[in-house]
Amino acid sequence: xxxxxxxxxxxxxxxxxxxxxxxxxxxxxxxxHSTAMRRIREQAEPxxxxxxxVPLLTSAxxxxxxxxxxxxxxxxxxxxxxxxxxxPDHPLHPPVAxxxxxxxxxxxxxxxNEGDAALFALLDRDAASLLxxxxxxxxxxxP
Amino acid sequence: MSATPSEQHADLIALARGGxxxxxxxxxxxxxxxxxxxxxxxxGDHQRAQDLVQETMIAAWKxxxxxxxxxxxxxxxxxxxxxxxxxxLGWFSRRLPLATLEQQAAANRVEAATTSAAPNPEAVxxxxxxxxxxxxxxxxxxxxxxxxxxxxxxxxxxxxxxxSPGTVKSRLHHALTNLRRMKEKMNQLRHGAH
Numbered sequence: 001x002x003x004x005x006x007x008x009x010x011x012x013x014x015x016x017x018x019x020x021x022x023x024x025x026x027x028x029x030x031x032x033h034s035t036a037m038r039r040i041r042e043q044a045e046p047x048x049x050x051x052x053x054v055p056l057l058t059s060a061x062x063x064x065x066x067x068x069x070x071x072x073x074x075x076x077x078x079x080x081x082x083x084x085x086x087x088p089d090h091p092l093h094p095p096v097a098x099x100x101x102x103x104x105x106x107x108x109x110x111x112x113n114e115g116d117a118a119l120f121a122l123l124d125r126d127a128a129s130l131l132x133x134x135x136x137x138x139x140x141x142x143p
Numbered sequence: 144m145s146a147t148p149s150e151q152h153a154d155l156i157a158l159a160r161g162g163x164x165x166x167x168x169x170x171x172x173x174x175x176x177x178x179x180x181x182x183x184x185x186x187g188d189h190q191r192a193q194d195l196v197q198e199t200m201i202a203a204w205k206x207x208x209x210x211x212x213x214x215x216x217x218x219x220x221x222x223x224x225x226x227x228x229x230x231x232l233g234w235f236s237r238r239l240p241l242a243t244l245e246q247q248a249a250a251n252r253v254e255a256a257t258t259s260a261a262p263n264p265e266a267v268x269x270x271x272x273x274x275x276x277x278x279x280x281x282x283x284x285x286x287x288x289x290x291x292x293x294x295x296x297x298x299x300x301x302x303x304x305x306x307s308p309g310t311v312k313s314r315l316h317h318a319l320t321n322l323r324r325m326k327e328k329m330n331q332l333r334h335g336a337h
Contacts, residue, residue: 009319012326016291019269023292025180032193033175036200037168043201044164 074106102126156216160207167207171200174220181221181292184273185228195231199224214299221293222303225285275325283318286311 103111103122111118152173158166178199182192202223210219255270276284289295289303297315301308 009316009323012319012323013291015268015272016287016322019272020292020294022265022269023180023184025176026183028172028176029179029193032179032196033168033172036171036197037164039197040167040201040204041164044204 075104102129152216153212156210156212160210164204167204170216171203174217177217178220178224181224181288182228184292185224191231195224195228198227198231202227213302214295218289218293218295218299218303221289221295222285225288229281271329272322275322275329278325279318279321283314283321286314287318287322290315 103126108119108122111122152170155166155170159170175196178196179192182195182199183189186192186195199220203220206223210216276287279287285304286300289300290297295303297308297311300306300311304311
């Protein structure tokens, strides 16, 4: 393997240095400078509000996410699920679709705080909605 | 006590990095003539050289937060100039069958220098050297230009290009060897012609 000989490259190094020294160095061109700076300013200005929007949008997204999680937790808590699953299971007669939307867990809690009468009224309403008196199960003879 | 020019320069860079456009403008005022001289040597055309300097300034402003001061400001600018130039050539070569557009332009300048009414041997030699430079692989040409035209040290080139000092040394060695061989070949052809 041949070892590099720096002396062999020296004339070329000298030639390149001479050429670099000969390169023209034009005078400062104010028009070129102002054109470039104007383009930079045009690009820089709209970016300022965009940068300010980033934390705002992030905060909004976090709030929306937290609200969604809270809503989902309230509407899918185990107590609520038990209330839904506690409806009578009758494979021969599918349940009739409720006409009135069922009360939420929050509504039950509020009713319980108001007293037994309010709670039973709410339970009655949901029971009637889930299984109305006209349901086929009540018309079939008991085994 | 007043600040030295290099301290003022460092202050301007710090201000510009913080988003001060006025400081950036002053830095560019200082660098523009040298950048334009280099751009003219690359392009050989005043309009294209001006476009190149403009694009370099814009790219420099965008990249300024990433400038960490590990090399001279001009070396860093010069790397941007080289990359913008390569990008512009890439744009042309995608649209025209002229992948060697720069070589063609250099050859034209050699031709013009040789066939002028009173050819200046030094000018012809300079154009020949620049034409040979365009024939080098881009990675080698980049290192040669940074070393000799931007007067950057090998360590600075390594930092500016994000490569090891050994790679800089090796690329420089290969580039100089290739240039020397090209020159020898050209001399043989010239002597054969006479």
